[in-house]
Each structure stands twice: as C-alpha cells, then as structure tokens.
Amino acid sequence: MNAPPQQSEAARIDETLAANFRNAMRRLASGVALVTTADAGGARYGIAMTALMSLSMEPPSLLLAINRNASLCEPLLARGLFGVSILARAHQAPCHAFVTAPAAERFGHGDWTTHASGIPLLESALAGLVCRVDKAEPFGSHMVIRGLVDYVALDPSSDALIYLDGHYGGMTADE
Template sequence: MSTLTAPATAGMATEGFRQALRRFASGVTVVASVAPDGTPRGIVMTAVMSLSFDPPSMLIAINRTASLLPAVEHSGRFSINVLGSESRDWCQAFATSDVAARFAAGDWALDDAGVPVLRDALASIVCDVDQAEPFGSHMVIRGLVRATHFRQDADGLIYLDGRYARSHTFD
C-alpha cells in the first residue's frame, strides 16, 4: 500500500491536484453560446456535470479568462454538446483553432433561442443561466435545462490522462 503525504507547498498541492485529476476520466463536451456581437463562442470542456432532475439542471465551470464567459454572461444561455468518439479529430481542431474560426467546421445550428447547437453531437443540452458565482479561477454556472437532443448510435468521447479515448460499455 502506498503512503499519502501532504505537499510541502501550495505549488506542490496544485500540481498534485492536477496530476490526480488527469486520472479522472471525463466526457468531452463543447459548451457554446453567442457573444454580444452575435458571433458564436465555444470551448472544449470537461468541467460539466448534471446537477438535478427536479428541476432539470446542469453545472459548468468556465475559466474566468475563457473567451466563452462573456458570451454566456451576455446571452444568459448556453449549450452543452456531448461529443461522440468519432469527433476526436474535429474536437482537437476546435480546441486549437483561433476563437473566431472554431465554428467554421462542424454542423452547427441555432436553436429557437439563438444558442449554437452541434447537430451531430451525441447529446446537446440547452440551458438558461440560473445562477453564476465566481470561485477561484472559474465562474461556476448553474443552468436550467430548456431543451435536449440526443442520438444513440455512437460511443462517447472520453478524456483521460491528457489523451482522448473511446467509451466502451460492458454487457
């Protein structure tokens, strides 16, 4: 059995925490909204979770320096687009593209409230912002679900230890 030791400095705690989280497999999403000038904004995120079925709600944590945050704060809406394993290369290109060029690829549509939704996502969840609260380096946003879209014909895209992986279901 290994021994757990407390880190010597805050910097060590941060790096240890980062390394521990790399071992936590997460589904990959693209969270999107619309900027004040009407252009779409989005980032690849794993800091996404379901919060409640009653009321249907989601929780996201956006870095306060991310290009997406002003769009979510302005529009009061966002979409969470869960990526299938076939989206790995597209996701990497999206994540590394210039902010203004990210929506040039992919099959995007605007829902009835003007929120960008990725049509070929494994699932899309559109939310209205209910509450936003700063915490450390991030803004924690609670969203009330207003619409969902999903398909059942693909494996999920997973992020683990700095790499993409395909989900696998067991019988």
C-alpha cells in the first residue's frame, strides 16, 4: 500500500513564511479608507482597505493594492475612476459594515454623497479623494493600481481611524 504524499519541506517553509509575513504586517499600524466606485448605471461598489499610500505630489497620485477577487476590483477597473474616503475614529461602524456586510448593503451605513463624477464619498471623512486609474497591473493575488488625484475634500479634524493587529483604534496628530 502506498503512503500518502508528505508535504515537502519547501512547502512547509513557504506556509511558515506566509503566516509570519501576515502576522508581521498586522503589526504595522495603518490608516483605514473606504475605496469606492460606481458603474455607468450608478450601482455602487466599495471595500475597506489599508493597502494604499501616497505616491507622488507631482502629479498628485496614490497607489492601491486590491485583491483581484474583491467585489470592487472589476468595477473599478471598468470605470477607471474611484474614490478614497480616509476614515476618522468615529467611522468604525461604516468601516465594519464594509468589511462584514454583503456588498449591496455597505452604503447603508454612513453619510454618503456623490461627487459630480458619480463616485461615492463619505461626506464626514477626514479626506475624500476622487482619482482616475493611470495604470493597473497584476501582482500575485492583487491588482496594483496607480491613481491620479482629480479632487480632494478635507475635514479640519485629524482624529484618524487606525488598524493594528486586528483591532481598530484612533490617533490624533498631537498624540
């Protein structure tokens, strides 16, 4: 009788590396944003994410990494426009909804407005940006998207929602 195949040492090392990497990244405190788009018919799509960063001031641009299986990915790429609502500490409920609620129910939480471009933005966000896709390319399980900023709205507050090790908290600029 044949013995079942054993997991190779390389595969165990890869699994250990992946688990350790995931745990290391959980220790990197990150701001949280809701990234959104809408299709030509007005249907809204969005996810909560921490995988975004400013890229350049000239031109104003940012970088997103979106899982290719996320409900937002395909509509965002098809539309070529997206919004970023940078969350305040008070936005834990809308953030939680974007993480746990079915896609069709996510926009039922929070004070949403629609930019002239048709892109939804959280009105009370610390900052709201509308961007157009400049470049998108796959990398591993994600699409890396470079966005050029066309619009920015700012709230005077700086009480940001922070995600660290699976938990939400907050921080102001003077802490």
